[in-house]
Amino acid sequence: MAPGKKILGEERRQLILEWLQTSKEPLTGSELASRTNVSRQVIVNDITLLKARNEPIIATSQGYYYFAPPAPEQWFERSVACIHEPEETEKELNVLVDLGLLVKDVKIEHPVYGDLTASIMVSNRKEVTQFIQRVNETKAAYLAQLTDGVHLHTIAAKEERTLDEAEAALKQAGFLLVE
Structure with a gap:
């Protein structure tokens, strides 16, 4: 990605989803905003849209997690x-x-x-x-x-x-x- 180039709409939400799914650590709204060259508020809106699609994203004080619940027989x-x-x-x-x-x-x-x-x-x-x-x-x-x-x-x-x-x-x- 070129410095300063905004990643738009659905492409940005797909990247956010991929990053959250593969990260072992929580990702902050500021970090996601920096990666996509948009404001933190745009990220907050993107997370809301992803949650509306039933993506298991959880907001915590450390940042956002993709939380696929463990199988019931394992936990x-x-x-x-x-x-x-x-x-x-x-x-x-x-x-x-x-x-x-x-x-x-x-x-x-x-x-x-x-x-x-x-x-x-x-x-x-x-x-x-x-x-x-x-x-x-x-x-x-x-x-x-x-x-x-x-x-x-x-x-x-x-x-x-x-x-x-x-x-x-x-x-x-x-x-x-x-x-």
Whole structure:
């Protein structure tokens, strides 16, 4: 591609899709904009159009992922109820990723809006650090701050016993919400 030449419309969306499908790391809107010589807002619009075509693209604080869900027989998922202070978020996420889990999302039950879910998609300490840095840089509030620290995570692992280990580790760390 010649420097400064914009990649237009459908050709750009196909390239974005290919890059996301082949990347092992998330790609930021700014990076995609730079590669295609368009604005980040054009990329945001392209991602929206690709999602409307049912492409499994997930926006996270680290960038965009192409997330083809693993085959059901290979991965197990569970929701875990947690409670902690905002400054304990990094420790909580590290407890989970250190077991080899994928923390897919965080959910809260808001009194007005009902269930609110936000994608996290972290599976190692580097991704946790990037997530926490992004929250701190943007001065964003954690969803759990709206519910006095109470929230759910969807966690995924290749073995069900790893999910059991995760619950035990959360309980030991004081993060598991128990009656």
